[in-house]
Amino acid sequence: MGSKFGLACVVCAVAVAVAIGGGCGRGKLERAVVSGKVTYQGQPVAKGKIRFIPIKGTQTPMWGAFIRDGGYKASGKGGVPVGTHKVEIVAWRTKSDVVETANTPRSDLSLGGAPMGQQYLPEKYNTKTELEITIPPGSGKVVRDFDLTE
């Protein structure tokens, strides 16, 4: 009888501990995974970055993703926070006068860790972006393609 009581006590304690532990989650930002394709003049963007910067009163962190092989998926930490964001896209390619081999220098720290190459998208897609995205609450996964032109 005594050992059963003890066992019951342990089970109850574990149950209470789990319940308390499970109930302590912080209030988290609502986020949505945003993914899609990025093309420039019909060609897929091979390397680059996409950023979602909160605007118009949206009080959230920024989020983004690397663009690789013409696509992106902003899924880290659960994705892009809900709200309205401006979208900034940069893309880079190796300079035309550099032939890329295994030993080709790819970056230079003294330049801020940036790749050796050239950014080729017009500034209306990055520093003076006109792109915008609004992610409503409860949207789960969002697919947004960017077909960029000259």
Next chain:
Amino acid sequence: MCRINHKSEIRNQKSTAFTLVELLVVITIIGILIALLLPAVQAAREAARRIQCANNFKQVGVAMHNYHTTHECFPPGTIYWNSPMWNNPVCGPPPPQPAHPTYCGWGWGTFLLPYIEQQNIYDQIDFISNGSFGVGDSIWHPVNFPITKYRIEAYLCPSDPQGGELVKATSYNGFDTMEDCRQTNMVGISDSLDWTCDGLYAKHFSKADGVMARQLGCRMADIQDGTSHTLAIGEVTGGGPGSHLGHIWVLLALTDTYDGINGPFTVPGGATVEDFYGYSRPMGTSSFHPGGCHFTMADGSVQFISEDISQPILAALTTRAGEEVFQYGF
């Protein structure tokens, strides 16, 4: 008497062995207790590492103020002049020629050495000789290569599994001899905007509205937003153990805050080493402490700022004279 003896005999017979069920129950209970305890132990160890990291940031904050007392300004983020890449006037005209062009190449981490009791390292530096690039790039001189490899514990965070490994400084043509420099987990906060402007090269002054903007030498009087509301030094991580990607204290330990805290272009934010192809290091502030990272404010205090901070407020904290109206509880 007789009955008592009889009873104890029976008890002795019973307690000579325990059943398999009893054994399993005991093991299960011990297992549950350990499972409950382990996360608590790990959390306690992380808490200890976090305090140690915060202490490092505090030491650097004190060193910054000692530097300010001596030189009447904070150390410049980095002094670097000669790279032709930087003469690309995407973001405006180039700044005036610095007063001491022969000091090119050195970062704030170097200038703080005498103030964190590393005078012996500082004294070994040859600031005069020219390196491989010609005039005014003494950091590229072979005499100074050993300096760049020194491990400065005060600049490292014990929670970073990369552990202050040697990282590739550059593989750019002409700088091949300087491949490995020691990692740092601290960077100066230089800008609220992407300082590369076009996502590629760091420009002279994209906006340079932070305390540690390159070549600035910010004075306390320049921080009109208030020193307790302005970021000076932030925490960063590299590309992970063995990646040899990361920030270095000797040259360009600077970042902008445009990519947030634990943002998408950092390992804690979910990026992988493969993602960094072409880039020599992650972008934005980050740490392996759960939920945010450390900052030294311009008044020398240390704050742990949440990764959920809104980007406009992070930008407002970055600027030294932005005159923004905002509230952020410290």
